Amino acid sequence: MSLVVIGSMAFDALETPFGKVDRIIGGSATYVAWSASYFTNNIKQVSIVGGDFPQEEMDALTNRGVSMEGVEVVKDGKSFFWSGRYHMDMNTRDTLVTELNVLEQFDPKLPESFQDCEFLMLGNLVPAIQANVINQLKNRPKLIVMDTMNFWMEVALEDLKKTIGMVDVLMVNDSEARQLSGEYSLVKAAAKIQAMGPKYLIIKKGEHGALLFHGKQVFFAPALPLEDVFDPTGAGDTFAGGFMGHIAKTKDVSFENMKRAIIVGSAMASFCVEKFGPNRLKELTKEEISGRINEFVDLVQFDISL
């Protein structure tokens, strides 16, 4: 029984107040898989790349237990390319270049071996393609988690709503939750979005942490205050990967366990921002991860009796 991840595998060019890189590995599925691979070694990747995508990057993921059988390689095509520049606050960025390249022809066909999918992570992508993957699964996964972004609310709102209606957990950031619901209050936004289908809503607030809503229940996880945020690219996908990795490892989809999964995701995201691209995610140890999770425990725990 596997964790199936769908999303982009790409090249990014990044500029932050701390430096720049012209061409580094990126893509939502790349970050999700690296992050989740610290918790489960049964991950199946669905993506598309061009002939320019380095074989050693694929091999590195294979060595972490990530199956590449569902990654289509278009030999004479170019991989998706995104270029962005971050502002000083690291929460806002300008997109400089978006070249869809092979992503334009992406029409994923799930390999038969992917039918054992127990947990499905839909990384940010065209909503109709996300729905298409759900529809190809003969048995409904135990948990379907979907990431998306404001762009699809602007160009494909009807498709987006259809896909949202098919998933268990939706992940968006705070401004996206407001845009999708038309409500400024996140509590009201959460109620409206849950009425669209997902029983769980995770609102990511970057350096301000994350909220999990489920009916009347709310859980808040802080972000770790960091000396430096070097490069926030992929932090949201890394969060998703840690979340899904923990769920896949524990096979427990209760609200209580999702709280733990959010802490794990937050810890992984706090590593991601320490170096450019996914570099920091490639070198972590189990000890570093448990140390970081313990920092979250220390950060929020208090004992009050009235």
Add this chain to the structure above:
Amino acid sequence: MSLVVIGSMAFDALETPFGKVDRIIGGSATYVAWSASYFTNNIKQVSIVGGDFPQEEMDALTNRGVSMEGVEVVKDGKSFFWSGRYHMDMNTRDTLVTELNVLEQFDPKLPESFQDCEFLMLGNLVPAIQANVINQLKNRPKLIVMDTMNFWMEVALEDLKKTIGMVDVLMVNDSEARQLSGEYSLVKAAAKIQAMGPKYLIIKKGEHGALLFHGKQVFFAPALPLEDVFDPTGAGDTFAGGFMGHIAKTKDVSFENMKRAIIVGSAMASFCVEKFGPNRLKELTKEEISGRINEFVDLVQFDISL
């Protein structure tokens, strides 16, 4: 042994997306005292008002155990007046009018009975006046907490730094912490500000919660996600009042107890924003307060073992 509070008592005119009021009771010391009065009934107020300040507002505080002996009434003067308009996000506001009035001649003389001050709360005010109050105390209080704002960083930075060097706990918001330290990272800002004197720094982030720094220790308290924020005026002072009230009640100035005090302050602030001005703070019950504090426990508690 008492909690001495210094700050403004004033009139505000407020406009929020939910409504407006032309003239409502306000002022930092008003909010601090109301909030703290739910935890201790030995509060001594230091402020100045004009003859226009309603006697029944003074009496209401007296009935809550707040001594008005240190409040100077300038019979032929007018009370401080502030008018502001909040934007939709409620975190930003425009000041429309500031009339200092009697505050311009404020030169507080501590009554002899205030020399039993055990805990001192310096509400936002001219830094030199804050320092003046500290200097009038013959015995140093067990804990001196200071609130301030960006305005003093711009017009009285040297005085401000002197006063900051005399206190134990400084409370500022995130943009003020950045401005005061010249550091964007709050972790770095906290280190620099602690080097100016205060052993504890509380960074208030409004709807994103609050951080407590002490040496290498950090504690994060969330803000409660609310359906509506009706009027954020005074939320920071109410937070300070809850914090000081809990400290005065428990007489424990350890880091662990400050964590509890921050949760209490956050709970009180979450009430403050539910109605215009201090109105909600005037009608609370002990049961409502403990219920709210329990919501904070539920909001952040998780159980993770690795």
